[in-house]
Amino acid sequence: MLTRDLLVYRRVKGVRLRPTFIDPDDDDHIATAGALIELLTHGAGEPRGAIDEAADAICGEARKVKVARGLYKLLTDRCEWDDPGDTAMALRAAAFARSAAVLRDLSEESSLSDYLAAVAAGLPRPLADVRAHLYDDLAEHRRLLSAKLPTPAALLARYNLALAQGLVLYAGSLDLRAPSPGPLELRKLLRWLRFSRLVADVRRDGDGWHLRIEGPAAQLDMQKKYGLQLATFLGAVPVLGKFTVEADIDLPRQPRARLYLDHKDPLKALDDGPLGHIPPEIELGMASLGDARWTLDPMPELRHVGAAGMCVPDFALRDAATGKSVAVELFHRWHRHALLRRLDELAARPDPHFLVGVDLSLAKDEALAARLAAAPQVFTFNKFPTWKRLQPLLEPIGSLL
Structure with missing residues (x-):
């Protein structure tokens, strides 16, 4: 996404916000997008500092520099850079410790070449190699491994969406x-x-x-x-x-x-x-749900709750024998008010084929935890529900289907 300094928008009468969208068919924008994509296409193995410098030149020549920088930001979000781990830090520690030790014992008559030879003798790698990789963990020295690059048209469309997302x-x-x-x-x-x-x-x-x-x-x-x-x-x-x-x-x-x-x-x-996007961690969690009797329905229908409300279940579990489903709705750490509203609705109009999952972080509130404990159709989870947690709740419901 775009950082705040790259957002382009205007205020209408001081109270209304409108992103300043670009024309995706504009020749100048298409040319800038194409040049940035080509730069990263041929940049594999190059250090980020060199790529950023070349991108700065392209952006500087663009008709709208801020738009060009936004396009480049979206492209770098799709790049994978090498990670040197702790190697550079360990190399610096060894080099600086050796240098300090040599300086302490160095005589006044010693030359620079004597000093460098003494330092090199105690390093784990050749001196030239140490110098070349001493700061590999800095961003500008990390090398481009790969990039999933869009077409210029797709990048310009993504930029318009990113302007709106950046405000949201x-x-x-x-x-x-x-x-x-x-x-x-x-x-x-x-x-x-x-x-x-x-x-x-x-x-x-x-x-x-x-x-x-x-x-x-x-x-x-x-x-x-x-x-x-x-x-x-x-x-x-x-x-x-x-x-x-x-x-x-x-x-x-x-x-x-x-x-x-x-x-x-x-x-x-x-x-x-x-079907739209499914986050990998959720796809993995869903794959573990179900058994010979219960099958997962990842796209259940909207469900009526309370007097006039509707809810969007996260998933449902369908009984193989009857074809009927049990809906499951999950509430995460920022859903406290929505959870309280749902509990009130279910208390007013119970739904025996509906389960409510609550993130453990919400259950830390003593008053809320007491209310959850009194609700038989409520269960807690960490990150994503497990089948071991759901199965005991389904058994009594299954007898009613």
């Missing part, structure tokens, strides 16, 4: 309205919502849907992580044919402003695949 990083909540979305569009969007570890208040809005995603009114570190999750989710919103997005943005040392986005903006979804 500073949002505490987000309102999304989708008038009459297609079933596949909605399922893909809700799948991204869950895999971004977000909980939304989902309501019907005429023929469409309204999703309000609220953040934690808690510590700053949680707000930062939540902003990152919101920004990740925004990358899926353009799968909708029509949408509007609004969010209050609190940029550092600036007054609050309202961000407005819609389907007319040049935004393209991060993943156009049929």
Whole structure:
């Protein structure tokens, strides 16, 4: 994503934020993107300092330097650089210790060549080799190993999305309205919502849907992580044919402003695949769920909760004998308010085919822990639920199916 110094936006009447999107068909932008991609394509094995210097020259010649630097930032996010580990640090320690020892014992008549010869005699590698690799752990000396580079057109589209995501990083909540979305569009969007570890208040809005995603009114570190999750989710919103997005943005040392986005903006979804992106750690966790009786359904339907609410289960487990499902919704560390609302809804209207998973960090609150202990359909987990934790809860539910 783009850092704050690379964001380009404007304020409309002081209270409305709009990213300054670029034209992806602009010849100058296409040329700049192509030059930066070519630089990294042929940069394998080169130190980052040399690549950065060449990129600075390309960006300096661009019509819009800040845009060019943003493009380069997005490209370097897709690069893998070598990691020297502790080798350079150990080499420096050995070289400096040997140098200090030689200086202590060196006579006044000794020359520079005498000093260097004495130092070299106690080093684990030849002196020239030590000099060449003494600071390999500094960023500018790390060498490019590989890069997953897009086409110029894809990079420019990614830049426009990154402008919007960079602002959403500073949002505490987000309102999304989708008038009459297609079933596949909605399922893909809700799948991204869950895999971004977000909980939304989902309501019907005429023929469409309204999703309000609220953040934690808690510590700053949680707000930062939540902003990152919101920004990740925004990358899926353009799968909708029509949408509007609004969010209050609190940029550092600036007054609050309202961000407005819609389907007319040049935004393209991060993943156009049929099922959308699945984070590797979640895919691994899901692969361990299920047995001969229960099979995993990674894309369950929306589920009614309470009097008028809807929820987006993270997954469901389907009984092979009856074909009926048990929905599972997970609440992470920043979901305290959403969890309390869900517990109230289930207390008012119990759902025997619904399980609620709660991150262990939330259960540290004594009052909340007592309430969780009194709810038979609630379980706790660390990072992701295990089958060992879920199976005992499914047995009594299975007898009711």
